[in-house]
Amino acid sequence: MTDVNRSGAVEYLDVDCILQGDCRQVLNELPEKSVDLIFADPPYNLQLQNTLLRPNLTEVDAVDDEWDQFGDFASYDQFTREWLTACRRVLKDTGTLWVIGSYHNIYRVGTILQDLGYWFLNDVVWIKTNPMPNFRGVRFTNAHETLLWCKKSKDQKRYTFSYHAMKMANDEKQMRSDWEIPLCTGTERLMVNGEKLHTTQKPEALLYRILLASSNPGDVVLDPFFGTGTTGAVAKKLGRHYIGIEREDKYIAGAKARLDAIAKPLIPDDEVLGRFETKRSAPRIAFASLLETGLLLPGQPLYFNRQRDKMATVLADGSLRTADGERGSIHKIGAYIGTLPACNGWEHWYYETEQGELEVVDALREKVRKAQRANGSE
Numbered sequence: 001m002t003d004v005n006r007s008g009a010v011e012y013l014d015v016d017c018i019l020q021g022d023c024r025q026v027l028n029e030l031p032e033k034s035v036d037l038i039f040a041d042p043p044y045n046l047q048l049q050n051t052l053l054r055p056n057l058t059e060v061d062a063v064d065d066e067w068d069q070f071g072d073f074a075s076y077d078q079f080t081r082e083w084l085t086a087c088r089r090v091l092k093d094t095g096t097l098w099v100i101g102s103y104h105n106i107y108r109v110g111t112i113l114q115d116l117g118y119w120f121l122n123d124v125v126w127i128k129t130n131p132m133p134n135f136r137g138v139r140f141t142n143a144h145e146t147l148l149w150c151k152k153s154k155d156q157k158r159y160t161f162s163y164h165a166m167k168m169a170n171d172e173k174q175m176r177s178d179w180e181i182p183l184c185t186g187t188e189r190l191m192v193n194g195e196k197l198h199t200t201q202k203p204e205a206l207l208y209r210i211l212l213a214s215s216n217p218g219d220v221v222l223d224p225f226f227g228t229g230t231t232g233a234v235a236k237k238l239g240r241h242y243i244g245i246e247r248e249d250k251y252i253a254g255a256k257a258r259l260d261a262i263a264k265p266l267i268p269d270d271e272v273l274g275r276f277e278t279k280r281s282a283p284r285i286a287f288a289s290l291l292e293t294g295l296l297l298p299g300q301p302l303y304f305n306r307q308r309d310k311m312a313t314v315l316a317d318g319s320l321r322t323a324d325g326e327r328g329s330i331h332k333i334g335a336y337i338g339t340l341p342a343c344n345g346w347e348h349w350y351y352e353t354e355q356g357e358l359e360v361v362d363a364l365r366e367k368v369r370k371a372q373r374a375n376g377s378e
Helices: 023-027 073-090 106-115 163-169 204-214 230-237 249-260 288-292 330-337 362-375
Strands: 003-005 017-020 035-040 091-101 119-128 144-151 178-181 220-223 241-246 301-304 307-314 320-322 349-352 358-360
Touching (some): 091 106, 106 144, 163 204, 204 230, 230 249
Parallel strands (some): 003 017, 119 178
Antiparallel strands (some): 091 144, 307 320
């Protein structure tokens, strides 16, 4: 259900709703560390001075809205610092933030992000396949915008990145940081009396890629500059929850109608909606679990990288012991016997099957995971 809430303290996290007001105030009324992902499309401070005309002297529907007007760079920087500070407070310690901008503002935004402690993961270039031309012919056509993807701090270890989903969406090639996506046009563009409802409505294709890459089904996605609700529309289609913050009544009305017209996903299945388990995201399995389930036995030998002359013995507590008496985890002993600075033991130790073949112990870990899934223990 989509709700519109006027100003007032938020005592709990109300999701799938639009909160009306200045995002700097509304964000400070939300619970701390309560959202998984933030996508922000702030004012760009375009500083347009004159009416923009086409060669045939017709007027271009440029961004001259009141919300994009700032007295000077200092006032814009202060505004940016305030909303980014408020965003950092509500973002979970495992969450990330995306900000989009043009050359008018993105470098100022980037500096402030770093000053506040955010840590860049990527800058992504959105290449517009159908950009508006430079009508005066005095400089290059502005055919791209820049997205900054950040985690909360340099020390943050965990965050969502669906690498394999992005690779699959790119014909099984690693997705690059240059995205060719057309501007929002046609039936996707919200219109009122033949005029654009919002001058800078973003294409759903852009938000689809962002949400699929950096959130999971059931996550809470917040957009502090909600506009016509593109973030909410994509979140609803992908089984994410959304919170939109917006000041303008006309945008809220348009976004609400847009969201009400979107049906919930046909199959509310995590894999259908973009949750892809990887070794990094899968639940942790202790090596001792292989002993507890009888997949390995105390005293059984393991072989490092299939080399039978590099052997260690499995002990009852899940540690390994070498012939010269060195003892430790599969990772520690793997590094020791392989003379390596570090080692992922799951991928380097092999056990002997009943058929006399050597198989990596990671295959046994997958058996434990499958058994847990079948028993519903996750």
